Each structure stands twice: as C-alpha cells, then as structure tokens.
Amino acid sequence: MQQVKHKMPEQAADQRRRNFNEVALGYEAETAKAEAARCLQCKTAPCRQGCPVEIDIPKFIKNIKEGDFDAAIDEIKTKNNLPAVCGRVCPQEDQCEKYCIMGKKGEPVGIGRLERFAADYAMATGREDKVDVPAEVLGKVAVIGAGPAGLTTAGDLARLGYKVTVFEALHAPGGVLMYGIPEFRLPKAIVQREIAALRKLGVDIQVNAVIGKSYTIDELLNEEGYDAVFIGTGAGLPHFMDIPGENLNGVYSANEFLTRVNLMKAYKFPQTGTPVRVGRRVAVVGAGNVAMDSARTALRLGAEKVYIVYRRSEEEMPARHEELEHAKEEGVEFRLLTAPVQVLGDDKGWVKGIECIKMELGEPDESGRRKPVPVEGSNYVLDVETVVMAIGQGPNPLVQDTTPGLAVNKRGNIMADETGATSKDAVFAGGDIVTGAATVILAMGAGKKASAKIHEYVQNKKAAR
Amino acid sequence: MYNIVKKEVLSPGVLLFDVAAPLIAKKCQPGQFVILRIDEDGERIPLTIADFDREAGTITLIFQEVGHTTRQLGALNKGDALLDLVGPLGKATHIDNFGTVICIGGGIGVAPVYPIARAYKQAGNKVISIIGARNADLLILEKEMAAVSDELIITTDDGSKGRKGLVIHPLQEMIDAGMKIDTVMAIGPVIMMRSVADVTRPHNIHTIVSLNPIMVDGTGMCGGCRVSVGNKNKFACVDGPEFDAHQVDFNGLMARQRMYQEHEKMERCGGGSCKCNK
Numbered sequence: 001m002q003q004v005k006h007k008m009p010e011q012a013a014d015q016r017r018r019n020f021n022e023v024a025l026g027y028e029a030e031t032a033k034a035e036a037a038r039c040l041q042c043k044t045a046p047c048r049q050g051c052p053v054e055i056d057i058p059k060f061i062k063n064i065k066e067g068d069f070d071a072a073i074d075e076i077k078t079k080n081n082l083p084a085v086c087g088r089v090c091p092q093e094d095q096c097e098k099y100c101i102m103g104k105k106g107e108p109v110g111i112g113r114l115e116r117f118a119a120d121y122a123m124a125t126g127r128e129d130k131v132d133v134p135a136e137v138l139g140k141v142a143v144i145g146a147g148p149a150g151l152t153t154a155g156d157l158a159r160l161g162y163k164v165t166v167f168e169a170l171h172a173p174g175g176v177l178m179y180g181i182p183e184f185r186l187p188k189a190i191v192q193r194e195i196a197a198l199r200k201l202g203v204d205i206q207v208n209a210v211i212g213k214s215y216t217i218d219e220l221l222n223e224e225g226y227d228a229v230f231i232g233t234g235a236g237l238p239h240f241m242d243i244p245g246e247n248l249n250g251v252y253s254a255n256e257f258l259t260r261v262n263l264m265k266a267y268k269f270p271q272t273g274t275p276v277r278v279g280r281r282v283a284v285v286g287a288g289n290v291a292m293d294s295a296r297t298a299l300r301l302g303a304e305k306v307y308i309v310y311r312r313s314e315e316e317m318p319a320r321h322e323e324l325e326h327a328k329e330e331g332v333e334f335r336l337l338t339a340p341v342q343v344l345g346d347d348k349g350w351v352k353g354i355e356c357i358k359m360e361l362g363e364p365d366e367s368g369r370r371k372p373v374p375v376e377g378s379n380y381v382l383d384v385e386t387v388v389m390a391i392g393q394g395p396n397p398l399v400q401d402t403t404p405g406l407a408v409n410k411r412g413n414i415m416a417d418e419t420g421a422t423s424k425d426a427v428f429a430g431g432d433i434v435t436g437a438a439t440v441i442l443a444m445g446a447g448k449k450a451s452a453k454i455h456e457y458v459q460n461k462k463a464a465r
Numbered sequence: 466m467y468n469i470v471k472k473e474v475l476s477p478g479v480l481l482f483d484v485a486a487p488l489i490a491k492k493c494q495p496g497q498f499v500i501l502r503i504d505e506d507g508e509r510i511p512l513t514i515a516d517f518d519r520e521a522g523t524i525t526l527i528f529q530e531v532g533h534t535t536r537q538l539g540a541l542n543k544g545d546a547l548l549d550l551v552g553p554l555g556k557a558t559h560i561d562n563f564g565t566v567i568c569i570g571g572g573i574g575v576a577p578v579y580p581i582a583r584a585y586k587q588a589g590n591k592v593i594s595i596i597g598a599r600n601a602d603l604l605i606l607e608k609e610m611a612a613v614s615d616e617l618i619i620t621t622d623d624g625s626k627g628r629k630g631l632v633i634h635p636l637q638e639m640i641d642a643g644m645k646i647d648t649v650m651a652i653g654p655v656i657m658m659r660s661v662a663d664v665t666r667p668h669n670i671h672t673i674v675s676l677n678p679i680m681v682d683g684t685g686m687c688g689g690c691r692v693s694v695g696n697k698n699k700f701a702c703v704d705g706p707e708f709d710a711h712q713v714d715f716n717g718l719m720a721r722q723r724m725y726q727e728h729e730k731m732e733r734c735g736g737g738s739c740k741c742n743k
Contacts, residue, residue: 169684171502171509171549179686208551210684214488236686240698247693247717249724256687264508264681273508273534274681275728349720396685398703 003106006035008113013329017299020183020267023326024088027110029069032117036065038102039109046099047111052445053086053152055079057096057111064114073122076115081155081198082148082444084123084190085177087116090441091320123190128197134161139227139458142167142220144211144399147175148440149232149431151198152447153454158201160455165226167209172263175234177440179263180255182293184300185323188262212398217406221426227458228426230450231414232443235393235432241285245343246389250279250351254286254294254390261297279385281305283354285340286390287317292324294388295332306332307382311339311359311372337361337372341379343387353381393437403427411436420450421457428454466546467501470523475605476598478530479573480539481515487522489514489552495580496558496675496707499524500683502549503537510534511680513577513652513706514553524552527576527605532729554683555706558673562589564647567639568614569632569661570596571653575606577675578652583613585650591615595635597653601626633660646670651710655719662710672710676701679724692718 009025010016016023027035039061047057055076063072076083092098092112100108122128138161143150146168154164172178177191199205211217211233220226238253240246257276260266264274282298284291287310298306308327310317313336317324328334337359344353358378361370395412407415407423413434420428430446432438471483489499498513516525530539541547558581566585570578575596586592594614598604599622611617618635619627628635632653639646649672651661658674665672678701681687685703692701693714699705 169551170682171551179682208549209488210551210554213553214492236684238686238688240688240691242698247691247698247721249721253688256681256689259681259687265506268506269728270533270731272506275725275731277724277728349717349723398684 001038005038005107005110005113006031008110013326013331016184017296017330018302020300022187023184026120027113027117029067029117029121032064032114033067035110036061036114039065040101042101046101047096047109050095050097050099052095052441053079053448055096055115060118061109061111061114064118069118069121070125070127072118073127076118077128079448080444081152082194083115084119084194085148085186086441086444087112087114087119088186088190089181091439093321095441123193128193131197131200133158133202136161138162138455139462140165140225141454141458142224142226142229143232144217144229145169145175145232145234145431145433146173146195146205146207147232147234147431147443148177149234149433149443149447149450150175150230151195152444153230153232153430153451154203155198155201156448156451157454158198158203160451162455162458164203166203166205167211167214168205168207169210170263171207173205173207179259180290180293182258182262182297184296185293210398212402217399217403217424217427227461228428228454230420230447230454231399231422231427231429231433232431232447233396233399233433234443235437236396237394238389239392239394240389241340241391243340243342245345245351248343248345248351249349250277250385251343251387251389254284254290254388255393257294257388258290258297261301267301276301277386278303279351281307281382281384282386282388283307283309283340283382283384284388284390285309286392287312287319288390288392289319289323291388291390292319292327292332294390296327296330298386298388299330299332303386305384307384308332308334309338309340309354309356309382310334310336312369313337313361316369335382339372339374340387344381351385351387353383354387355379355381393432395433395436418449419453420446421453426457428457466548467550468546469541469543472541472543475527476603478539479603479605480528480530482526482538482541483518483523484526484547484550485522486524486550486552489550490517490519490522490524493517493524493553494557495560495584496577497553497555498683498706499526499550499552500554500680501526501538501547501551503534503541504548507537507548508534509549509681509683511554511677511683511702513675513677514580515576516580527573529573533731551683555702556704558584558650558707560584560588563671564590565645566590566592567636567646567649568592568594568610569636569649569651569653570594570606570610571632571651571657572598572603573605574653574657575604575610578650579606579609579613581650582610586613586615590647593639594618595620595632597621597627597632599623631660632657633664636661637664640664640668640670648673649710655715655722658710658713659715662713662715666711673707674710674713675706676708676713676718677706678718678721692721
C-alpha cells in the first residue's frame with residue numbers, strides 16, 4: 001500500500017502568489033477513493049479521539065472508498081455542520097491524522113482532504129440541502145456570534161428541535177471564517193453555502209445585531225423569551241505591542257488588515273468601496289496562522305517583499321506546517337529570532353521602517369518554550385512601508401460588560417466549565433471567548449458540548465415547571 | 466434593509482436622512498453612532514446619530530458629501546434603503562447637571578452636538594451653544610440648537626452670519642470675562658477640537674470631544690480607530706467616541722485621518738476598463 005498521502009492538487013506557487021483563488025484544489029473522485037482505500041478501518045479507530053466533534057471517521061472513509069459519497073457526507077453531517085470549512089482549515093495534523101495508524105510508518109490517511117472532498121461533492125450535487133428537523137419545538141435559544149462556535153451550537157440545537165436565533169454584529173455571518181481566513185484558503189462562497197444549509201435547518205441569523213448594545217443578555221432571557229443563551233463572541237480584540245510608532249500610518253492589526261481584504265473585499269478596490277494600503281515592503285509581526293495569512297495576503301496585494309518577524313525560532317512557530325510551507329513557497333522571507341523594537345516613521349506620519357533586535361533562546365519560560373533574550377547591540381532596520389501586528393487577540397468585552405453576574409477571568413475571558421456552563425443561570429459560552437484565541441475546530445467542539453448541555457438544561461427546566 | 470423615510474438638504478452638500486431602524490431608535494443615547502453600508506460592495510462608514518424618534522422608530526443621520534460613499538449616500542432618496550445599519554455603537558455621553566455647559570459645534574459637527582445639548586438642557590444645565598461654519602450657507606441646525614440652548618452664538622469664517630471668526634473666539638471671551646464654565650463639549654473638525662482644547666487647558670476646564678477616526682467594524686475588533694489618549698491607546702469605537710480633550714493626541718489623530726486620502730480621490734468604478742487602480 002502507498003505509504004504517503006495522495007498529493008493534493010495545488011495552484012503553482014509562482015501563479016498563486018498573485019491571485020486570491022484557492023491554493024489547494026481538492027481531490028478528484030478517483031483520487032479520493034484511492035486515498036480512502038489507504039484507511040485500515042481499524043476497530044480501535046484512534047483517529048476519532050483526535051476529533052473535537054467526534055466524527056465517525058472510519059465510517060465516512062469507508063463510504064468514500066465504496067463510492068457512496070452521499071452516505072459519506074450524511075455521516076459527517078450528523079456531527080459536523082461545517083465540513084467544507086473544517087476540511088480546509090482544521091489542523092488535522094494535530095488532531096485526527098496525528099493518531100492514524102498509517103502515520104506510524106508512513107503518512108497518515110488524508111482525513112481532512114477526504115472530508116473536504118465529501119463536503120465539496122455534496123455542494124456540487126445539492127446533497128447538503130437535505131435536512132431533517134423535528135416538527136416539535138423544544139425551546140428557544142439565542143446564540144451570540146455567528147462564528148464557528150455559535151454556528152455549531154445553532155446547528156446542533158436546530159437539529160434537536162430548538163428555535164434558534166443567531167445574533168451577529170457584522171453584516172455577514174461566519175465570524176473569523178469571513179473576516180479572518182483569506183479567500184485563497186477558504187473561499188467565502190463556501191462559508192456562505194454552509195451557512196445557507198444551517199438556515200435551511202431553521203436557524204434564524206440576524207446580522208447587524210450587537211449584543212450588549214442592541215439587546216443585553218438579560219433582555220434576551222427576561223423580555224425576549226429565550227430559554228437559554230450561548231455566547232460565542234470569539235477573540236476579536238487585537239493586541240498591539242506598545243512599542244513606539246505603532247500608531248503611524250501603515251501599521252495595521254492583522255484583524256483590520258484581514259477584515260479589509262476578506263470581509264470588505266479591499267483586493268477589488270476601487271470596484272469595492274473599502275481600500276487597503278500595502279507598501280512595496282511589508283513586515284508581519286508574529287508567526288501564527290493569522291500571521292501567515294497576513295503575509296500571504298500582502299503578497300497577493302502586490303507587495304514585492306514580505307517579512308515574517310518572529311522572536312523565537314522556526315520550531316516554536318505556532319502556525320500549521322502546511323501554511324508555513326505555503327508561505328515559504330510563495331516567497332515570504334522569515335526573520336526569525338528577531339523582535340521589533342520600534343516602528344519608524346517619516347515626517348508626515350507614515351511608516352518607513354521597523355527597527356528590530358536579534359534574539360537568542362535562553363531558559364524555558366512558563367509556556368515551556370525557551371525564552372527569547374535580546375542580543376545587545378544587534379539592532380537593525382528593515383525598510384518597510386507597512387507593518388501588520390499579528391500577535392494575538394483578546395476577548396471583546398461588549399457582552400461581559402453588560403451582563404451582571406457573568407464571571408470573567410483576569411484576561412477578560414468568560415469563565416465556563418467543560419460543558420459551557422457559566423456562572424450565570426441559563427447562560428452558556430464556548431470557543432475563543434472562553435479559551436482565548438484557538439482554532440476553528442476547537443471552537444466547534446466547544447459549541448457541540450454546549451449544545452448538548454443547553455438541551456439538558458432547557459428540558460430540565462421545563463420538566464421542573 | 467433600512468428604509469429612508471425622509472430626506473432634507475440642510476445646506477449645499479449637507480443632507481439629513483431619517484432612517485427606519487426601530488431597535489436602534491429604541492436604544493440609542495446622545496453621543497452614540499451607527500455604521501452603515503449602502504450596497505454589497507460598499508464600505509462600512511460610521512455616522513453619529515443626530516437625533517432619534519423612539520415612537521416612530523427612526524433615527525436621524527446628518528452627513529456631508531465628502532468621499533465616494535457619502536456622495537453615493539447623498540444620491541439616495543426617500544423610499545430607498547440602506548443595506549446595513551448597525552448600532553447604537555460607542556459609549557453614550559455622560560449627562561448630568563454640571564451647572565453651565567458650553568456646547569460647541571463646528572460645520573457638520575453641529576449634528577452630533579444637538580442631541581447632547583438637548584440632553585444637557587433636560588438635565589437642568591445652563592446650556593450656552595456656539596455653532597460655526599465657513600459661511601452662512603453651511604450653517605446647520607440653527608433653530609434646533611436655539612431651542613435647546615439658553616444662549617446661542619453663531620460664528621462664520623467670512624462673517625456672512627453671526628460673528629466673523631472662529632468658534633473659539635466667543636469661548637475665549639467667556640473665559641476671559643471670568644464666566645464659571647463647568648463643562649465644554651466640542652465636536653467638529655479635528656483642528657477645531659484641538660483649538661478648543663488649547664483654549665480651555667490653561668484654565669483646567671473639563672472639556673469633552675467626540676472623535677470620528679477611520680473605523681471598520683465599530684465593535685473593537687479592528688483597532689483601526691486607535692487614538693492616543695493620556696499616552697494610552699484607546700479604541701474610539703468602544704472606549705469612546707468621547708474623550709477628555711486635554712488628553713487626546715490630536716496631531717496623531719490628524720495624521721491617521723490622512724491614511725486613505727489618495728484612495729478617497731478614486732471613484733468606485735465597477736470594473737471595466739477603468740485604470741484608476743493603476
């Protein structure tokens with residue numbers, strides 16, 4: 001049997017670095033069947049322990065192997081409302097595929113690629129529109145935030161028979177899937193297709209609704225008649241470094257940079273109304289997936305030189321390996337063991353460079369990673385016109401600040417247990433707003449657990465009446 | 466969709482819309498703003514709520530046609546609709562009975578000052594308003610401001626109405642005359658707000674300004690509206706839009722306002738063979 005995964009067809013690096021079309025093109029049916037045939041169908045199915053939403057992985061892979069693609073997507077959809085999204089952006093190498101027996105000697109089965117194949121097949125054939133919802137209404141639940149956590153909760157509760165309303169602050173549902181992850185990694189049309197399928201389940205999505213402003217949580221529970229509320233507002237508050245020059249023109253948070261490009265389609269300006277400013281040379285500070293997305297976006301917007309500036313070494317980079325490789329192939333230059341000291345501006349207030357200092361790795365810090373220590377006198381300047389700060393996001397406080405009785409930790413994240421239960425009756429939370437910035441699939445896993453708990457909570461409450 | 470139920474031309478290039486938005490009208494307070502989008506490809510722009518009618522379920526927006534989006538907005542008529550309207554955003558003005566309050570509005574800035582002045586008046590303050598514009602034609606909301614003020618002073622740059630000069634001149638005179646001023650609220654061009662701050666700072670008069678920096682989402686997510694206040698970074702959309710005028714880095718704010726000056730000159734072209742984007 002073939003020891004490596006079937007190759008994913010991709011746009012060539014020299015081509016794709018200048019367009020926003022999807023990089024990975026997806027398996028053809030024959031390749032998918034051949035890849036599915038690599039699955040040993042082991043009884044223990046260790047892959048499943050790595051899946052936060054508990055998909056029966058061997059089962060759907062068997063369906064693909066047998067050419068029954070409808071059965072494959074139906075199986076996935078019993079657990080996952082956003083398979084086309086997950087098949088593209090899940091860190092499978094750290095989840096399902098990490099535990100695959102095939103990975104012991106060669107490469108694990110391309111589970112993510114197969115999930116994507118099944119989802120894309122379902123979209124192409126209209127299969128994803130097939131929905132079954134119970135006729136009886138079990139209750140009414142409000143979901144705050146239409147990102148991965150909120151959409152998962154909404155979908156699961158709708159399938160159980162709840163009337164669900166999702167409140168979204170932006171004008172389009174999807175959260176980070178819309179504003180954060182670029183088109184070339186996750187086409188927005190695909191996100192909207194999966195959300196349309198949720199709407200077919202009866203999920204009502206109200207955009208332009210900022211909870212904390214339009215309604216408070218207490219108003220939803222006490223005046224609007226919701227039995228429970230799920231908060232999935234994510235990590236949307238950008239961090240800055242507090243270094244001199246950060247407010248110069250040309251310094252963006254990754255959130256703003258990516259929102260302008262992804263959600264507002266600034267790459268089509270002036271056909272669209274929102275501009276973005278990218279100089280000839282760009283420095284992206286940070287080395288997570290958001291940093292890779294920002295760097296690769298800057299290239300596609302026409303930057304000649306794009307640097308990733310990161311204070312640790314490649315080994316500690318939080319980005320997915322695949323994203324890192326893609327960025328390298330496209331020509332992003334890595335300045336590792338390098339930390340920004342200040343952003344330099346011209347006399348009109350525009351960025352003209354970023355002063356950096358070289359670092360070396362010292363003793364491990366509280367995160368277990370070796371702590372970077374500045375090398376005295378090693379300062380140098382990178383000439384750039386744009387700086388993107390991609391050093392993480394914190395929790396947005398709008399909901400917490402207007403919800404008395406809801407406990408938050410010192411970082412401002414909502415405190416919730418494994419099931420999503422918070423300190424406040426009838427209020428549940430999950431995803432980045434609880435854990436701090438993490439991945440799409442972990443947020444979905446949290447949404448899944450919370451929806452089960454919300455179901456239990458509402459039914460218990462009704463029984464007690 | 467949010468229907469435009471009334472359109473009025475206040476002065477050349479300055480328009481008033483009443484927009485049906487029951488939920489916003491029910492909740493909004495003086496000092497807050499909305500973000501709107503006209504069509505699918507449109508940008509999100511913030512506008513301060515100039516007035517609201519809770520019973521009719523409408524909010525009033527007053528804007529000046531300056532860039533592409535505001536011109537596009539100005540071309541809409543009664544019966545047309547906005548695609549998106551979100552709010553109320555930002556913190557409401559802190560209204561209390563302070564004593565004597567001076568409300569200063571410059572140009573289009575009179576619009577957001579109006580509901581604040583009214584609220585101050587309702588709270589029992591003595592409200593003295595100073596409104597100014599380049600010339601008489603550009604002066605807006607004169608009657609409305611007069612109705613909610615104990616005294617209304619008008620200034621124009623060219624002297625075509627009221628006193629010739631800037632809004633800070635009468636303010637300076639009141640201070641020089643030893644008048645007891647408890648709070649100054651000033652909204653207008655950044656350069657005007659900076660001048661007001663410069664006038665009141667030496668006398669330690671509590672002064673509030675409302676900032677309108679470049680913004681995308683309006684909920685704290687993008688950080689584009691960051692402004693240095695007391696040497697700390699604040700996000701105007703969630704920490705503001707009102708700040709202590711004596712703490713604001715106006716020069717930094719003015720520089721950031723120029724971020725998209727070149728882009729603003731480009732018209733949206735809808736594709737085709739236009740070469741505006743090089």
